[in-house]
Amino acid sequence: MHGSSMKRLLTWATLVGSMSAVTQAACPFADPNYLAKREEGAQQQTEDILEEYKVDDSNAYMSSDVGGPMEDQNSLKAGYRGSTLMEDWIFRQKIQHFDHERIPERAVHARGAGAHGTFTSYADWSNITAASFLGGAGKKTPVFVRFSTVAGSRGSADTARDVHGFATRFYTDEGNFDIVGNNIPVFFIQDAIRFPDLIHSVKPSPDNEIPQGATAHDSAWDFFSQQPSTMHTLFWAMAGNGIPRSYRHMDGFGVHTFRFVKEDGSSKLIKWHFKTKQGKASLVWEEAQVLSGKNADFHRQDLWDAIESGNGPEWELSVQIVDEEKALAFGFDLLDPTKIIPEELAPLVPLGIMKLDRNPTNYFAETEQVMYQPGHIVRGIDFTEDPLLQGRLFSYLDTQLNRNQGGPNFEQIPINRPVSPIHNNNRDGAGQMFIHKNVYPYTPNTLNNGYPLQANQTHGKGFFTAPNRIVDGKLVRALSPTFDDHWSQARLFYNSLTRVEQQFLINAMRFEASHLKNEQVKKNVLAQINRVSNDVAKRVAVALGLEAPAPDPTFYHDNVTAGLSIFNETLPTIATLRVGVLVSSLNGGSLAQAQQLKEQLGKDGVVVTVVGEVLREGVDQTYSAADATGYDAVVVADGAEGLLTGKGSSPLFPAGRPGQIVVDSFRWGKPVGAVGEKAGKALEETVGVGRGEDEGVVVGGGVEEVVRGVEEGLRVFRFLGRFAVDEGAE
Numbered sequence: 001m002h003g004s005s006m007k008r009l010l011t012w013a014t015l016v017g018s019m020s021a022v023t024q025a026a027c028p029f030a031d032p033n034y035l036a037k038r039e040e041g042a043q044q045q046t047e048d049i050l051e052e053y054k055v056d057d058s059n060a061y062m063s064s065d066v067g068g069p070m071e072d073q074n075s076l077k078a079g080y081r082g083s084t085l086m087e088d089w090i091f092r093q094k095i096q097h098f099d100h101e102r103i104p105e106r107a108v109h110a111r112g113a114g115a116h117g118t119f120t121s122y123a124d125w126s127n128i129t130a131a132s133f134l135g136g137a138g139k140k141t142p143v144f145v146r147f148s149t150v151a152g153s154r155g156s157a158d159t160a161r162d163v164h165g166f167a168t169r170f171y172t173d174e175g176n177f178d179i180v181g182n183n184i185p186v187f188f189i190q191d192a193i194r195f196p197d198l199i200h201s202v203k204p205s206p207d208n209e210i211p212q213g214a215t216a217h218d219s220a221w222d223f224f225s226q227q228p229s230t231m232h233t234l235f236w237a238m239a240g241n242g243i244p245r246s247y248r249h250m251d252g253f254g255v256h257t258f259r260f261v262k263e264d265g266s267s268k269l270i271k272w273h274f275k276t277k278q279g280k281a282s283l284v285w286e287e288a289q290v291l292s293g294k295n296a297d298f299h300r301q302d303l304w305d306a307i308e309s310g311n312g313p314e315w316e317l318s319v320q321i322v323d324e325e326k327a328l329a330f331g332f333d334l335l336d337p338t339k340i341i342p343e344e345l346a347p348l349v350p351l352g353i354m355k356l357d358r359n360p361t362n363y364f365a366e367t368e369q370v371m372y373q374p375g376h377i378v379r380g381i382d383f384t385e386d387p388l389l390q391g392r393l394f395s396y397l398d399t400q401l402n403r404n405q406g407g408p409n410f411e412q413i414p415i416n417r418p419v420s421p422i423h424n425n426n427r428d429g430a431g432q433m434f435i436h437k438n439v440y441p442y443t444p445n446t447l448n449n450g451y452p453l454q455a456n457q458t459h460g461k462g463f464f465t466a467p468n469r470i471v472d473g474k475l476v477r478a479l480s481p482t483f484d485d486h487w488s489q490a491r492l493f494y495n496s497l498t499r500v501e502q503q504f505l506i507n508a509m510r511f512e513a514s515h516l517k518n519e520q521v522k523k524n525v526l527a528q529i530n531r532v533s534n535d536v537a538k539r540v541a542v543a544l545g546l547e548a549p550a551p552d553p554t555f556y557h558d559n560v561t562a563g564l565s566i567f568n569e570t571l572p573t574i575a576t577l578r579v580g581v582l583v584s585s586l587n588g589g590s591l592a593q594a595q596q597l598k599e600q601l602g603k604d605g606v607v608v609t610v611v612g613e614v615l616r617e618g619v620d621q622t623y624s625a626a627d628a629t630g631y632d633a634v635v636v637a638d639g640a641e642g643l644l645t646g647k648g649s650s651p652l653f654p655a656g657r658p659g660q661i662v663v664d665s666f667r668w669g670k671p672v673g674a675v676g677e678k679a680g681k682a683l684e685e686t687v688g689v690g691r692g693e694d695e696g697v698v699v700g701g702g703v704e705e706v707v708r709g710v711e712e713g714l715r716v717f718r719f720l721g722r723f724a725v726d727e728g729a730e
Contacts, residue, residue, distance in 0.1 A: 079473015152213025192391020
């Protein structure tokens with residue numbers, strides 16, 4: 001018999017013998033402990049498999065992915081203030097690993113909304129930059145802007161307290177230019193190599209994925225207290241900037257210092273600013289929390305609705321301009337991304353206006369697939385040696401490669417395509433959309449007559465690096481000593497807020513720190529805050545039941561600067577703000593009055609929602625679906641007063657809902673009003689104020705009088721006198 005046949009026969013005999021043995025054995029399910037033993041065995045087997053992959057970092061030196069001890073807190077640079085070097089394998093390993101941690105949503109800024117629009121230059125700015133999109137008065141450039149939160153996942157809430165992304169793409173006639181910034185002009189860290197540490201600390205805990213899109217947990221504040229460069233941005237985020245009323249009511253910033261470069265190669269340092277034309281406005285914290293549950297899509301819905309209604313938002317693009325030799329002239333380093341330039345030292349120069357006027361056709365194809373990069377730059381603009389910017393130039397490209405499943409052709413996706421033609425020798429790769437006719441894709445060549453030609457400063461209007469950039473220094477793995485002051489500007493920000501805004505900031509810190517479990521982290525937080533302000537540290541300590549630290553006055557000062565407060569100016573427009581008119585659906589007179597209010601307020605673009613017990617003609621929303629978070633002001637129509645007092649309790653809505661809408665609106669500082677004496681008295685009793693005691697409580701005998709008062713209140717936006725302030729607060 002052939003050898004292979006004999007082997008198959010023996011195998012078959014063995015199998016039959018095994019089956020016979022099985023048939024003679026007792027059924028395993030006859031053993032009453034069989035299932036328990038099987039589960040225990042499977043669990044132990046799983047534990048054994050996982051055990052060898054567990055890593056204990058409790059007592060060890062930092063090491064590379066291949067086991068070499070190292071330090072990873074500073075990038076390798078050419079001199080203290082020089083560029084980061086590509087040879088820095090520690091930076092590349094750390095940031096590249098971080099960039100590939102999430103698939104396919106963005107590792108950060110996953111939750112967002114976007115819109116199309118146009119930027120129009122005010123003038124020919126060739127006297128300060130060679131950038132083509134700024135080269136003529138009235139010159140228009142298409143844009144796409146994406147707003148976002150930072151820490152939360154795609155499914156998190158819009159109104160989580162967070163820094164908010166503000167990324168703008170200019171589709172210029174000389175290529176795409178991206179300003180990839182935030183609604184806060186500074187950032188938490190000074191070197192990009194620390195970015196994975198920051199995000200790991202603020203992301204949900206790895207063991208239970210809690211909390212989502214929030215920093216009120218130990219690891220975040222442990223990092224904040226151990227990395228003092230976070231203090232300035234932290235103070236901004238704990239103020240109203242962390243919970244804007246909408247994307248439309250916040251400013252945008254480029255964060256880093258960049259360069260404007262003229263045709264002759266001369267350059268100046270600049271900071272980008274987008275100033276909202278809608279006015280700055282923010283929510284209050286309890287309102288933001290309720291919104292997270294009631295309407296997690298609040299910001300994206302607001303942006304969409306405003307554009308659909310023809311009230312697309314606008315921002316004025318400005319720059320601060322500083323001579324290169326003055327980078328260290330203001331007492332801090334302009335290369336430090338944790339610092340602002342006070343407007344008194346470098347006034348804003350308005351360059352043009354940006355208006356968003358078209359919503360995406362498909363969210364995924366446009367908003368989700370748009371891939372911004374700080375490295376998308378055009379002639380006339382150049383980078384600086386800011387170590388955070390230097391790292392982002394690598395990180396964003398690497399992240400986009402990861403999100404595009406490793407394919408290099410993501411720039412060919414429609415939303416990423418430039419309006420200018422593309423000619424280069426890049427070929428093939430996953431997702432290649434171009435059919436290249438040039439069969440000689442290399443340079444130099446003669447077979448294609450040398451094309452595509454090289455474009456530079458003097459030929460082809462190509463990008464060129466500012467010729468006067470000088471890097472001269474020994475290789476160091478450290479931040480510049482000019483970056484060392486982490487507290488003075490945090491105090492400058494705090495000093496520049498109104499008294500109630502300062503209280504909001506302190507209350508936010510109290511809220512966040514009260515969620516901390518580790519006592520040492522709480523004390524570390526107080527010590528760090530104390531370097532900014534002993535008053536703030538004492539007031540936070542009271543809420544934590546801890547002893548306040550003694551003053552640490554090294555960085556204390558009383559300086560203030562303009563433009564940082566949110567609430568000290570009235571809004572320039574009330575268009576698209578929302579007013580809820582409370583009616584009784586069963587009262588015809590109440591509905592008629594509501595219609596008058598809607599018509600009168602609508603003349604100024606105010607969006608009015610009429611709320612009643614049931615839907616019928618003239619009623620837009622039921623009380624069961626209504627909430628104070630949905631309106632910027634509330635008006636009680638004549639005939640609805642019984643609903644506030646509880647006499648109109650009904651199975652059609654939760655008990656007390658009409659009154660709750662009024663009370664919450666009042667508590668959150670919003671204008672509230674009533675038409676007629678009965679409705680006015682019910683309103684005043686509900687919110688607990690007398691006639692004329694609160695400017696934001698409007699009671700009028702007629703519709704026109706109430707409309708005037710409510711519109712004035714909307715411009716004020718929030719009445720800060722309703723909010724308690726700590727006794728003895730400095």
